[in-house]
Amino acid sequence: MSDHTTFDGEEESFEEMLASSFDFAFTPPRRGEIREATILQIDEREIIVDLGAKQDGIVPSQDLERMDDDFRASLESGTSVPVYVVNPRDQNDNLIVSINMGLQRYDWEKARELLKAQDAVDVKVSGYNKGGALVRWNRLEGFIPGSHLVSVRLSADRREVMSELIGNTLSVKIIEVDQDRRRLIFSEREAQREWRARRKAQLLAELNVGDVVKGVVTGIRDFGAFVNIGGADGLIHVSELAWHRVDHPRDILQIGQEIEVFVLNLDRQTNRIALSRKRLLSDPWDDAQFRYHEGQLVEGYVTNVVDFGAFVALEDGLEGLLHLSEMGDGALKEPYSYVQKGDQMSLRISHLEPEKRRVGFTQRWGTEADQAEPPGLDG
Numbered sequence: 001m002s003d004h005t006t007f008d009g010e011e012e013s014f015e016e017m018l019a020s021s022f023d024f025a026f027t028p029p030r031r032g033e034i035r036e037a038t039i040l041q042i043d044e045r046e047i048i049v050d051l052g053a054k055q056d057g058i059v060p061s062q063d064l065e066r067m068d069d070d071f072r073a074s075l076e077s078g079t080s081v082p083v084y085v086v087n088p089r090d091q092n093d094n095l096i097v098s099i100n101m102g103l104q105r106y107d108w109e110k111a112r113e114l115l116k117a118q119d120a121v122d123v124k125v126s127g128y129n130k131g132g133a134l135v136r137w138n139r140l141e142g143f144i145p146g147s148h149l150v151s152v153r154l155s156a157d158r159r160e161v162m163s164e165l166i167g168n169t170l171s172v173k174i175i176e177v178d179q180d181r182r183r184l185i186f187s188e189r190e191a192q193r194e195w196r197a198r199r200k201a202q203l204l205a206e207l208n209v210g211d212v213v214k215g216v217v218t219g220i221r222d223f224g225a226f227v228n229i230g231g232a233d234g235l236i237h238v239s240e241l242a243w244h245r246v247d248h249p250r251d252i253l254q255i256g257q258e259i260e261v262f263v264l265n266l267d268r269q270t271n272r273i274a275l276s277r278k279r280l281l282s283d284p285w286d287d288a289q290f291r292y293h294e295g296q297l298v299e300g301y302v303t304n305v306v307d308f309g310a311f312v313a314l315e316d317g318l319e320g321l322l323h324l325s326e327m328g329d330g331a332l333k334e335p336y337s338y339v340q341k342g343d344q345m346s347l348r349i350s351h352l353e354p355e356k357r358r359v360g361f362t363q364r365w366g367t368e369a370d371q372a373e374p375p376g377l378d379g
Helices: 014-025 061-065 069-074 099-117 156-165 189-206
Strands: 033-041 047-050 057-059 080-087 095-098 120-129 132-137 140-144 169-178 185-186 212-221 224-228 233-237 258-267 272-276 297-306 308-313 319-323 344-354 359-362
Touching: 014 061, 033 099, 047 258, 061 099, 061 308, 080 099, 095 099, 099 140, 099 169, 120 156, 120 189, 132 185, 169 189, 185 189, 189 272, 212 233, 233 258
Parallel strands: 057 095, 140 185, 233 272, 319 359
Antiparallel strands: 033 047, 033 080, 047 057, 080 095, 120 132, 120 169, 132 140, 169 185, 212 224, 212 258, 224 233, 258 272, 297 308, 297 344, 308 319, 344 359
């Protein structure tokens, strides 16, 4: 009996054995499948590729025309490329494949990986619409919603600022991938947030408490001001803006203002940087005992009014209490009808305790019959 005999006893022909060996070695390509192929031949109107099938694949002229000129020029025989099976067998029995669609499918797979890894990528702005910026990443078109853009101020002339953005490269993160709907959404805000977190961690490693650095005011809140000090924001609490009482940070600073700040505290566990402005200003209490004395006539302004009196700050930032009993003739029942915040006042220092950082004021100095005005009083 021959070594090559079928179950029914009939010998296989050479052609049948050859076909059988091909069936074993090659898996027939399926429509929509992505395969890695090797370029065999490049002609003006088509490219022939080997993708591990019984027959070579053909990349038609329409696919070549859609290729980027630089990419097409880089292709040569022996180059490995991903191809998309468009038609396993057309009317002329040709195996039609697409390099463009293969690369796009590859990009979709890469996009899904980046979404999972949350890595940042660069995109190029190609246009805009009322919702945001149109961008291109590799061979895919994507979109950045306006709420996720940080490179433009959308409060300004929208058309003008978006037009200026065209052609720019932005660092973004992928936040949504839906290949079926050809939906690829990016966020510049998320990428910048991650970059700032890394930059803050770097700054925390480099900075030391007591350092003096320059920064730019980036935000103002009731509780303080945020200052960018080289890519990361630190906070100046309202109590660290000045030596005197500050009602609101906007009374001292404005967004965009360049200032020097003192590094007050570094919390490397929470990545927080505490800054101070007042530590770079002269502390009015340091020489208060040499510049002021009890009974001295001074000018001040009201910083706050409370039930028991009013707080008054002198020009240099020294602040103390004008008690209700020391207002006017001393017979007032409440201070609100007598004094208001921001009022300028002439008054005298009733007591001074620099070591306790305390000063008291009065408008009744010398009103008692047995109290004589001490020598050397101003005015």
